[in-house]
Amino acid sequence: MSADFSDPTTRNMTLLSAGLFVAFLAAWEWLPGAMHIPAFIIPPLSKVWSEFLRMLGHERLMFHTGVTALQVLIGFVLGMFLGMLVGFLLGMSPTAEFVLSPYILALQIAPKVAFAPLFVIWFGYTVYPKILVAVLIVFFPIMVNVLGAVRSIDPDIVRLARSFTANRFQVFRMVEFPASLAPLFAGLRIAATLAVIGVVVGELVGGNTGLGYLLTFGEGAGNTAMVFVAIIMLTLIGIALYGAIVLVENRVLHFLPARDRRAA
Amino acid sequence: MSAIRLSFQKVTKRFASRKGVEPVTAVQDLTFDVADGEIVSIIGPSGCGKSTLLNMGSGLDPATLGEVYVDGELVTRPNRHVAFMLQKDLLLPWRTIRENVEFGLEIQGAPARERRDRAVELLKKCRLPDFINHYPHQLSGGMRQRAALARTLAVDPAVLLMDEPFSALDAQTKMVLQQDLGRTLAEAKKTALFVTHDLVEAIALSHRVLVMSDRPGRIIREIVIDIPDHGNPMARRKHPHVGGYINELMDLLHIEDAVA
Numbered sequence: 001m002s003a004d005f006s007d008p009t010t011r012n013m014t015l016l017s018a019g020l021f022v023a024f025l026a027a028w029e030w031l032p033g034a035m036h037i038p039a040f041i042i043p044p045l046s047k048v049w050s051e052f053l054r055m056l057g058h059e060r061l062m063f064h065t066g067v068t069a070l071q072v073l074i075g076f077v078l079g080m081f082l083g084m085l086v087g088f089l090l091g092m093s094p095t096a097e098f099v100l101s102p103y104i105l106a107l108q109i110a111p112k113v114a115f116a117p118l119f120v121i122w123f124g125y126t127v128y129p130k131i132l133v134a135v136l137i138v139f140f141p142i143m144v145n146v147l148g149a150v151r152s153i154d155p156d157i158v159r160l161a162r163s164f165t166a167n168r169f170q171v172f173r174m175v176e177f178p179a180s181l182a183p184l185f186a187g188l189r190i191a192a193t194l195a196v197i198g199v200v201v202g203e204l205v206g207g208n209t210g211l212g213y214l215l216t217f218g219e220g221a222g223n224t225a226m227v228f229v230a231i232i233m234l235t236l237i238g239i240a241l242y243g244a245i246v247l248v249e250n251r252v253l254h255f256l257p258a259r260d261r262r263a264a
Numbered sequence: 265m266s267a268i269r270l271s272f273q274k275v276t277k278r279f280a281s282r283k284g285v286e287p288v289t290a291v292q293d294l295t296f297d298v299a300d301g302e303i304v305s306i307i308g309p310s311g312c313g314k315s316t317l318l319n320m321g322s323g324l325d326p327a328t329l330g331e332v333y334v335d336g337e338l339v340t341r342p343n344r345h346v347a348f349m350l351q352k353d354l355l356l357p358w359r360t361i362r363e364n365v366e367f368g369l370e371i372q373g374a375p376a377r378e379r380r381d382r383a384v385e386l387l388k389k390c391r392l393p394d395f396i397n398h399y400p401h402q403l404s405g406g407m408r409q410r411a412a413l414a415r416t417l418a419v420d421p422a423v424l425l426m427d428e429p430f431s432a433l434d435a436q437t438k439m440v441l442q443q444d445l446g447r448t449l450a451e452a453k454k455t456a457l458f459v460t461h462d463l464v465e466a467i468a469l470s471h472r473v474l475v476m477s478d479r480p481g482r483i484i485r486e487i488v489i490d491i492p493d494h495g496n497p498m499a500r501r502k503h504p505h506v507g508g509y510i511n512e513l514m515d516l517l518h519i520e521d522a523v524a
Contacts, residue, residue, distance in 0.1 A: 160354050163322045163342045164368040164419060174371070178358045255358045255399050 043225040048232075051225035059214065061229070068199055068210040069237045071127055075134020076195040076241065080188065082135065083142025088176065090143075091150025108144075112137040113201040120206045130202030130210065137198040138191040145187035149180035182256060185249040192241040196234055211237075268336075269455040270298040270321065270346075270423045275330035277316050289480035290316040294330070296474060296483060298423070298455055303494065305458045305466035308476030309517060314459040316481075318425040321457060322348045335422050344372060347421035351428045353412040355400040361411050362387065362396045368419040379418075386414040389448065406437035413445065417452070424449075424456040431461060442468060442497045450495030467509050468497035475516045485516055 029045040039047060055061035090097040115136060119129035153176060161171050203212020211230045218226030275294045278287045290313035298304045306314050319325035320332050323342040332339040334346055347368065355364045365383035366374075374382075387396055390410045392403075400408055409429060416424055429445075430438045446469055449456055460466050466473050467489055475485040491503045500506070514520060 154352070154354070156350060156352060157354050157356070159324055160348070160350075161367075161371060163324055163346070163348050164371040165342050165344060166371045170371055174367070175356070178356070181358070255360075257401055 040222060040224050043228060048225045048228045051223070052229045052232075055214075055226065055229055059226075061214070061233070064210050064214050065233050065237070067127075068203065068212065068234070069240075071130045071199045071202075071210065072134060072195045072237055072241065075131045075198060076138050076191060078131070079135040079138025079191065079195065080142055083139045083187070083191075084146050084180075084184065086139075087143040087146025088150060088172070088180070091147045091176070091180075092172075097147070104143075108140050112140075112198065116201045116205040119202070125207040127209075129205070130199045130207070130212075133202045134195045134198035137194045141187040141190040141194065142184065145183040146180050149183040150176050153179050182253055185245065185253060188245045188249075189242060192245055193238050195241065196238040200234060267300045268297045269300050269302075269334065270457060271333040272296050272317070272320075273331045273333070275317075275320060275327045275332060277313065277320060277325075278328045291476075292480040292482055294481070294483060296486075298457055300455055301453045302472070303449060303456045303458060303470045305460055305470040305473045306476060307460060307463065307466050307473055307513065307517070308481060309478050310461070311479055312476045313479060313481035314476065315427050318348060318427050318457065318459060321423070321425050322346050344419065345422040346425055347416045347419050347423075348425040348427065349412055349416045349429045351431050353400070353405075353408040355408055355411060355415075357400055360397050360399055361392065361403070364400065364411055365414045365418050367415055372419060382418055383414070386418055387411070390414040390417075390444065404437075406433055406441060409433060409441060410444065413441075413448070417448065417454075422455065424454055426456060426458045428460055430465070438462075438465075439498065439501075445469065446497035446500075447495045463510050463513050464501060464506065466513075467491070467506055468500045469494075473509075473513070475513065487512060 025045055028042075032039070032042040032044055043051070052061070090100065113133060116129060116133050119132045123129050123132070157175055158171055161175055166174070199210070200212040200215070203210040204216055207213055211234050215227055215230045218224070218230060272294050276292050277290045279290060280287060294317070296304070306317060308314055316325070320327045321334070321339065323332075323339045323346070326340065334343065337343070337345070339346075355361075356367065359367070362380065362383045365386060366379040369379040369382065384393075384396060387393055390413055392407060392410055392414070395403060395407065395411075400411070403411065409432075412429070416426075430441050433441065442465060448454075458466070458469060470489055471494065473487045473489060474483050475487065476482065477484045487509060489505075489509060491500050491505055493499055
């Protein structure tokens with residue numbers, strides 16, 4: 001989506017948005033001091049910035065960010081494929097859905113992050129508990145959306161395909177899979193933010209790598225600026241993943257009217 | 265008499281009973297033929313099993329008793345000889361109009377080049393040449409139904425099975441599409457079984473009209489429509505014989521009794 005800057009309304013809105021951002025940064029820098037809020041509660045922008053530069057040199061910030069980002073990406077991709085696989089299989093087999101739905105519902109209601117300590121017991125202080133929490137948390141929105149999409153296909157479309165002598169695989173490839181794409185992307189957007197949560201919780205629970213580790217380290221050291229930096233880096237990872245999904249979505253779902261795409 | 269394209273032989277369709285409920289007989293002991301190049305309409309009260317007939321013809325839904333033959337072959341499952349068209353256009357929103365027309369050909373394994381040429385040619389014939397690369401949501405209801413007709417014709421079926429294809433359209437669009445259909449079927453010498461609620465539509469398009477009874481559906485009358493010029497339903501609508509046929513159909517369907 002590219003904004004049309006020749007349109008005066010769009011230009012004004014962009015200026016307003018940029019102005020608000022500058023005002024926000026200024027308030028962050030000077031407001032805590034003016035209101036006598038100590039720096040260990042809200043460190044001003046300049047302090048967070050200098051902490052960021054310090055962490056780059058002394059805390060291997062980029063290494064930890066990279067570790068977290070990689071775990072997020074791996075967990076997201078695995079959770080996506082698993083969610084799609086199970087979503088399609090259950091969508092094609094009402095029997096399987098009926099038999100398995102109580103377990104799926106229970107697992108869906110259970111807070112996925114609560115599994116993090118369990119996974120640490122199983123796999124130790126490795127990357128696996130973090131990835132596993134991300135997989136588990138990403139899995140559900142994907143599976144639920146894909147299952148719903150397959151279920152809501154007009155049966156007459158499947159009959160039409162079959163009347164043209166389509167086999168089971170052709171029905172999947174030419175009807176069910178493309179029909180699931182719009183809900184799939186809606187699920188992927190939700191899953192992108194959840195994946196970051198899953199990995200951070202895994203890191204908070206145990207280990208000595210990743211931004212979650214830096215978070216607990218900063219907390220223990222009473223270094224509030226360090227905690228802020230870690231939160232910002234985590235947010236950036238989430239934004240990068242979300243942005244990548246929107247980019248792919250706009251290419252894949254080009255057939256949808258723009259209005260429907262944004263609503264999804 | 266020319267070759268028989270579609271033949272129903274003593275066909276009965278019962279739907280399996282649920283617990284404690286008697287099985288429902290949708291149609292009973294139907295026998296009729298449709299000859300090459302003939303358009304036969306089926307008309308009857310709602311729920312008389314008209315659509316069931318088409319499902320059996322397409323091989324999606326087997327007959328309980330009796331046999332259905334297309335081109336002399338017993339129909340047991342979907343086959344390349346028949347193609348059906350419904351009230352819903354069933355266009356796939358992620359495919360362009362051309363790709364939608366290619367849908368059946370793609371399933372049947374036609375080479376990409378051949379599919380494409382055939383789709384473009386048919387879209388021109390169906391008066392949609394400017395919409396080849398549009399998506400379905402960009403077209404009006406009438407245009408979408410024309411694209412659905414092109415998709416049906418693309419697989420070059422021996423028999424077209426049509427289930428109220430125009431009933432969702434407004435009256436004027438409907439007449440235009442009837443004209444397109446009549447002309448296209450006459451030019452291509454296609455055979456069709458056409459289910460409709462619309463008495464005038466049945467008369468304007470068909471060589472014969474079969475009238476069905478309430479459930480369980482049986483054929484209670486066969487009316488041969490003795491009006492020339494099948495490629496021009498618009499002119500046939502205005503033919504002086506139409507009034508007589510309408511009266512006959514209204515009597516058979518007890519339409520006036522329902523009002524009284």
